Amino acid sequence: MSYDRASLRRRWLHIGFGAFARAHPLFVLHQGLQADASGQWGAVVARLNSGQAELDQLQAAGGRYHVLAADAQGLHATRVDCVIDTCHPARDGDGALARIIASADLAVISLTITEKGYCSGPDGLDFTNPAIRAELEGNQPPRSAIGVIVDGLSQRRAAGLGGITLLACDNLSGNGRKLARAVRDYATTRDPDLAGWISATCRFPCSMVDRIVPAMTDDGRAKVAAHLGQEDSAAVICEPFLQWVIEDDFATDRPPLAEGGALLVQDVEPFEEMKLRMLNGAHSLLALLGGQAGLETVDACMADPVFAATLERFHLQEAIPTLPALPGIDLGDYAAQLRDRFANPALQHRTAQIASDTSQKLPQRILAPLRWHLAQRGTVPPLCALVLASWLLWLQGKGHGGADRPITDPRAEDLRNILTSLPPEADPVLAYLVHYQGFGHDLAQDTRVADALRSALHRLTSAGVRDTLQSLLSEPYP
Numbered sequence: 001m002s003y004d005r006a007s008l009r010r011r012w013l014h015i016g017f018g019a020f021a022r023a024h025p026l027f028v029l030h031q032g033l034q035a036d037a038s039g040q041w042g043a044v045v046a047r048l049n050s051g052q053a054e055l056d057q058l059q060a061a062g063g064r065y066h067v068l069a070a071d072a073q074g075l076h077a078t079r080v081d082c083v084i085d086t087c088h089p090a091r092d093g094d095g096a097l098a099r100i101i102a103s104a105d106l107a108v109i110s111l112t113i114t115e116k117g118y119c120s121g122p123d124g125l126d127f128t129n130p131a132i133r134a135e136l137e138g139n140q141p142p143r144s145a146i147g148v149i150v151d152g153l154s155q156r157r158a159a160g161l162g163g164i165t166l167l168a169c170d171n172l173s174g175n176g177r178k179l180a181r182a183v184r185d186y187a188t189t190r191d192p193d194l195a196g197w198i199s200a201t202c203r204f205p206c207s208m209v210d211r212i213v214p215a216m217t218d219d220g221r222a223k224v225a226a227h228l229g230q231e232d233s234a235a236v237i238c239e240p241f242l243q244w245v246i247e248d249d250f251a252t253d254r255p256p257l258a259e260g261g262a263l264l265v266q267d268v269e270p271f272e273e274m275k276l277r278m279l280n281g282a283h284s285l286l287a288l289l290g291g292q293a294g295l296e297t298v299d300a301c302m303a304d305p306v307f308a309a310t311l312e313r314f315h316l317q318e319a320i321p322t323l324p325a326l327p328g329i330d331l332g333d334y335a336a337q338l339r340d341r342f343a344n345p346a347l348q349h350r351t352a353q354i355a356s357d358t359s360q361k362l363p364q365r366i367l368a369p370l371r372w373h374l375a376q377r378g379t380v381p382p383l384c385a386l387v388l389a390s391w392l393l394w395l396q397g398k399g400h401g402g403a404d405r406p407i408t409d410p411r412a413e414d415l416r417n418i419l420t421s422l423p424p425e426a427d428p429v430l431a432y433l434v435h436y437q438g439f440g441h442d443l444a445q446d447t448r449v450a451d452a453l454r455s456a457l458h459r460l461t462s463a464g465v466r467d468t469l470q471s472l473l474s475e476p477y478p
Helices: 019-023 025-035 052-060 096-101 130-136 145-158 175-190 192-201 218-228 269-292 298-303 305-322 331-342 351-355 358-377 382-396 412-420 428-435 437-444 447-463 465-473
Strands: 009-015 041-046 065-071 074-080 083-087 108-111 165-168 207-210 236-238 243-247 263-265
Touching: 009 025, 009 083, 009 096, 009 145, 019 025, 019 065, 019 236, 025 041, 025 074, 041 052, 041 096, 052 083, 065 218, 074 218, 083 096, 096 145, 130 145, 130 175, 145 175, 145 192, 165 175, 175 192, 207 269, 218 236, 243 269, 269 298, 269 305, 269 331, 269 351, 269 358, 269 382, 269 465, 298 305, 298 331, 298 351, 305 331, 305 358, 305 382, 305 465, 358 382, 358 437, 358 447, 382 412, 382 428, 382 447, 382 465, 412 428, 428 437, 428 447, 437 447, 447 465
Parallel strands: 009 041, 009 108, 041 083, 065 236, 108 165, 243 263
Antiparallel strands: 065 074, 207 243
């Protein structure tokens, strides 16, 4: 069933129009509109920094683009029609997004801005962030996602409009709470009364998103053009699987997300933990250890029996024990399903892409289960230790690719400078524990963690990744 695009209104704003947004939240909205378009949920998509040319091309294409699910049988295309407008501050002016947020029709803002886009630390908004500091000191107009949102909400309040729903779609535990804290902290600094209005009228549901969507490559674009018979600059290739679990807490009427395949629940946290530790944690394991072994894609890792067996052990011995039971979900079956998804050769999901922003990802994916094992069993899980040691090697410029291996990470340059300037007699593990804030005070001071990392580092540097894993698999699990 199709829907009438001309009847859609600008009720949904998505900030961060990357590949994942196209293949997941906007795709679900499109599917929902096919079932029920009575709410007239048209979407505006926005980028804050780069990507203006991409949005211009999308605008020229009438807002339409294709999502192509890839499996062993080939590509299966769906045209997404729910985008009715685009916005970029470089083209439309610094205040354009805030004006959209302050429009009477708008009811939902969704975000895929990656972990660093929330400009947050463990205690809320990071007021030392240069962009946040410049905005709050009045040295530049709001350009961060948090600043733009608060500016728009301030205008809504001044216009006498009601609150809206702000829906975080990034791989962060408690993503809605993290977004709410950042927005309220920013608003409190500007106007405490505004912060109170936001708390009273806006909703920040948590959500768990799951779909593997690799970054597009020239080869991928060529496959799209061959399949469609035309070029589509905004098209994405992804896996067929999709899951979206959303806390059922909306400020106004609900968009047709359940109709599009989303699951609305009272508590998202158990689903978040399952996905972060089993899917995302496994991805980081393959990206860092597989990348160190010279394996460029996830399916290449899964085609290696040593890496496939390593991933199974990680799931069964290190991730699943840390998770609560979920009604209707067998975690062993879920792990097997993940391994099948990772083996999909049509995706060509690059380990280097997954390894980007590792400093932001390790706390939820690797360090959270490590803390559980320390607290419940008194041991450091060996594969978690190897993942952490592998990233240390990467930061030191050692292992596959050496010092020329690029790292895309907001903390990488500082950490690499510290680790590569240590005197020969210094202990790199201690420097790593002290200077990488993800460990926190508890792990940085725990001698069990330091000893496990030294052992893992020694094994990797003396035997290499693959032989280390093979040896570990032959040992009984501690």
